[in-house]
Amino acid sequence: MIEFVNFYLFPALAIGSIYALGAVGISMIFGILRFAHFAHGDLMTLGTYGVLAMAAIVPVNPLLLIPFGMALTIVSALLVDRYFYKPLRELPTIYTVISSFGIALVFRSIVQLVWGSQNQVFSTGVKPPLVLFDTFRVSVLHLQAVISTAIIAVLLHYFLTVTRTGRSMRAVADDPELAEVSGLDTAKVIRWTWIIGAALAAIAGTFAALNTSAHPNLGWNLLMPMFAAAILGGIGKPMGAMAGGFIIGLAEELSSYHWIGDDALISPSYKTAVAFVLMIGLLIFRPQGLFKGRLL
Amino acid sequence: MIELDKICVDFGGLRAIDHASFKIGAGRITGLIGPNGAGKTTAFNVIAGAIRPSAGRVLLDGKDITALKPHQRAKAGLARTFQIPHEFGHLSVLENLMASASAPEGENVFNVIFRRGHYQAEEQEIYETARDTVRLLELDHVIDEKAGNLSGGQKKLVELGRALMRNPKIILLDEIGAGINRTLLSKLADKILMLNRERGLTFCLIEHDLDYVSKLCDHVLVMAQGTLLTEGSVEDVRNDERVIEAYFGGGKYEAQL
Amino acid sequence: MELTGLFFYAVSLLILGGIYAILCLALNVQWGMGGLFNAGIAGFYGVGAYTSAILTTAASSKHLGGFGLPVPIGLIGAAILAGLAGWAVAKICVRLKSDYLAMASIGIAEILRLVIVNESWLTNGSLGLSRIPRPLADLTTGRMGDIVFLGFVWFVVLLVYLAASRLHDSPWGRSLRAIRDNEASAAAVGKNVEKFRIQTFVIGCAIMGIAGGLSAHYFRFLSPTATDPLLVTFLVWVMLMAGGSGNNRGAILGALTIWTLWSVTEIFTNRLPPEWATRSSFIRMLLVGLLLQVVLQRFRSGLLPEKSPPVKFRQE
Amino acid sequence: DDTKIGILMDITGPIANFIPPLQNAADLAVKQVNEQGGLLGGTAVAVYGDTTGTAQGAVDAAQKLVNVENVPIIMGSLMSGTTIAAAEAAIIPAGVPQISPTATSPAMTFLEDNGLVFRIVPSDNYQGEILAKMVMDEGIKKVALTFVNNDYGVGIGETFIDAYTEAGGEIVAEAKHEEKKDSYRSELASLAKGDAEALVVIAYAGDSGGKIVRQAIEGGLFTKFIGTDGLRDELLIQNVGADALKTSFFSSPTSPAENPAQQSLHDAFNAEFGEGADKAFVDQTYDATFLALLAVEKAGSTDRAKIAEALKEVAMAPGEKVGPGEWAKAIALIKEGKDIDYDGASGSAEFDENGDVGGYIGKFVVDGDGYKQVEIVE
């Protein structure tokens, strides 16, 4: 039981929150701009390296430097949207999907050009875990990740339901042309979508890098489970994507727990497959996602 | 002949059709009218197989077709139009019509790859029918235009054209009149009458323009709140108090001059 | 640079270009004509590659088979097995709408990859299969063998192209495009939507399997590195969109153009001054990413945009 | 005149993070050659090809090196998958000799390569066996084992299992794992069951290996780790700190006894690039490049067949010993018509008939911020 909590549940939640933060952006972009943003993982990587670069100059807790990473991702996302995605907007979205795939290459090679392709770590040494009630051991970082994600979820919910821009998002996601006819500034909504998606990507990337190490493939490797999370939560449902992230994280980790007998339920080699099986199952039986997102 | 037998349709908590039973007589032109949200389109969807009823049966010429899929019903001779046009947006008007015809030879993968000669005659015939239909609908000048770029009314005409291309026994028309120029509409009415008389085609049409209904239909079904309110001749329903209350209103803006 | 060298480089470019052309034609059947968003090309390609490799290699204790069959039989086997895999996937997923199908197929490809890597009794896992024969291998040796193989690949391209264009120009293709535009009304005019989509998916997957088989025979060695989604799935999509989705010639042209771009950029980035040399590969990826943007924005519907098949009828 | 040397590496793609020091190593060899008299009386130029870590990319890049750049010999590539595909489809048919620094797959041994394909690392089978011996010698009878699911991990892992159990050891828990995941805690939890004395990790420090060690320490599951060359990377020390690795040891291909060659290479490398000489595969990459250059010089022309022959001559005994960086000495000897024998930082590079090397596996422990070789097993 304690083993379960310490080695499966806590880490799963931490990974879940990384997926969750990344998936929010994917889901929002999917919902509002209607395309699968393949460069999202690499946007995360970019943000991570932004933080890393600052961390080399300013020796404080890297979490405090996340705003620099956010600034970098936000600016990049807005520029890319303006010069590469926007001109393709009136074409079928597949063109933007392909374009974003090229942008993923661009982001990655920029990271490699500027920072090199070697692994980099934020800090050396193993931090001892926090021991709670003498039994639970949880890493400080994981706790930070889960708590930040919870706070972000609350803020995001507020933004989406209370502010006018947030509420306009649903209308734009539904039908951009009619939204425009209704007087909504779709350009502004799109801008905010990028800002939020990119900012959260930077946070997710930094947590992922702190958890292991930073390298140019960091985000790309996380992309598929994040997509799965976004779909699980229902496209265009940021809060659903959050939940989806946690579900995917939990499913991946917990699938190899020895639920029955002494052996792992599913060989850990097939861990990645769990997320996908879950996603495919959901697509077939409940295509609108767990939280009733937009049907494509 | 189509018969709905105690059909119920539920959407979540809402019962859109509630034990409705009625018949659409073979060889007739039947009107289906009723207030907005009465369940008319839903009834068409049930007949065409796009919606599974939660209870009841649909019969076609006495055979139970409730379990058949939409395409199977289409093959059995049923054609329908959609209230909100469902054109093939990226196909030209001509292709929209041609794609709607049944082409058993040309849709067989084996024929297509290995025996192209097999379907040429069929294609030629489809082509000719399509041209005639285009002419009838006065869409000649946009024949090569992508259907997605058509005006609202033109799309409705394409809807009608595609149903005609099926060479069906029964055609269900869902408000093809809405948004169609009245002059053209009366020409279409003539065509419908002709098809009905000469080929014995059965029609059922949903329409809110009573003149149009009275010009075409010898029998009218009135739906309200998911059930059949009444039926009869145009005159009968026109004078029915319940219909007037549920449907007609005050009659202030007479369509007739 | 000497001419024979350039010639053989061109040969190799055309061999891989040809294999990509086959993949692109297959994707064009699925997406360009049928609107089925298959983002798991690598999976079906992998199934084909492994099938053909296992059928044609000599017996081995490390993995299944070694049946030592002739290459054409291997390729037919690849088509059948990849087609079957496609059929199974289609049976479950074909009702999914475009982007959902994409996600599902990415997932399936990933699962197939995991199976290939993990089930070593079948595929020898990550250690790979070696000594895969080439077709008509006894005709020549050394580099001349590439020329024979080039002919073989393009013969297959031709066959696939003929089949694909017949599909495209037929009523079958027209119905497919109709379904792509609007399923509900296609069903209302009597099209068995599910059947059409399954047919499309299976045909496409079978062709992808052939392409996989061909590349196994070209590389003569097959390990999971050959089924990388970047070079198989995504690049093929880029090729189709650049070439013109819905247009079979566009598919071939797109495959050749993008593959040439992909390959040739390295020759140029290698010419960068030495201080850049170690970074030239990243500059190359950057360039590829940016060139892709140029292609997308310049040729908005691809180099050869989709055209409806010409209407050829006797006028009354 | 310029003479080109083809260098094939998996620069982008899954092992991109290994590459920078390896590019430096290859560049260092070329630079030393040019500083010390040049190649064939002219300049040596390294031409890179990027396999992108895929078979398609490898074949394409190799075709360009062979046909467009017209290189007489190719150093590379690193991953077995790309090395073999490039060799089979492009390099062997063109008759170009190829020497891989790191491709460890057993399949390399059995290529029908007309004597063209070489490598200067022992096959994985070899390291696996030695590792088993090393562990037994240390008196460790029960281990938990995890290896990465690629040709490297599977190759070493499976031979290790066989050799170790044969020698009387017991593997109490075993888990093959996938690369690129963020958490290996569930794998670790199952590995920690049983009473293993140490965890054997066959994986790369930059990827799963480093994460596994770190997460094992964080979770307090293992304190003693046994790693292979993939794990023996400064990155690991950076990642978990030297203290945590005090009791651990690592195996890695190396050269015999007190190898001055290695030290001189590392000094030269760090003098040139500041750091990184101790990174995985630096030695092998340097040696392979240097050997390729020597072979060209020895052949006296860019004739491909001659170079293949020359490669064996310069690498193998008998002959006057030449070490890393000793280009001037080497060309002087060659001019005199003397036979030479290169013994590099990674070993003495004595090829067998398959182009394989046997070699030495060293045992390493952490010492300060780096690794120290404490023993050699043959």
Next chain:
Amino acid sequence: MTERLSVTNVSAGYGGPPIIEEVSLTVEPGEIAVILGPNGAGKSTLLKTIFALTTVSAGSIKLGAKELAGCKTSALVPLGVSAVPQTKNVFATMSVDENLDVGTYAAPPKDKAATRERVLSLFPDLRDKLKQPAGELSGGQRQMVAMGRALMSDPKLVLLDEPTAGLSPAYLERIFDLLLDIRKTGITILMVEQNARQALQIADHGHILVNGRNYASGTGKELLADEDVRRLFLGGAAA
């Protein structure tokens, strides 16, 4: 304050050749004008042009002194213009209530609750559908939602593309009554109708478009009396 809408010699299209050419019409404050014509004549295109959804190649569109050609679509709603497109006029995944709410984002009405109440009393059918996604409504119900949304912003100029298409006679009546009502408050209304004969009864004047050009115009009565117009556009001399 309401203002006159004047369209002068406007040509516009969708990127290709112009669909409407040199079209002119003027609607004074507090008037109802109706545009008639065959299918594909360019009626919707004209409305879309006023609403900045097409490419204008010539001419000017003025609301009072303000030139609308060149404005962004979303900038028009705050100016007091609101529109109901012919198709795709509801947010299908959003509930009826949310659809109405969207109408207030760009130009919040003075008293939102009251406006909403007024709209709902106009379309009482919507009351029990408030929580239902608009995509699940019947054709006529959608039309009501679309009109409702447009009215939520207290507009000065309303552009309606076939507002009564698909509505029952009772609703047609209700809508026309409504139009007469709001016209009294000085709101300007420009609409396209195929229920032409009914529309002309409430319109101050009508304009007939054919092939993208002005064909005829006049007061409702004049047009209704015109034999040619009746034969060509109103379905002949009635049944």
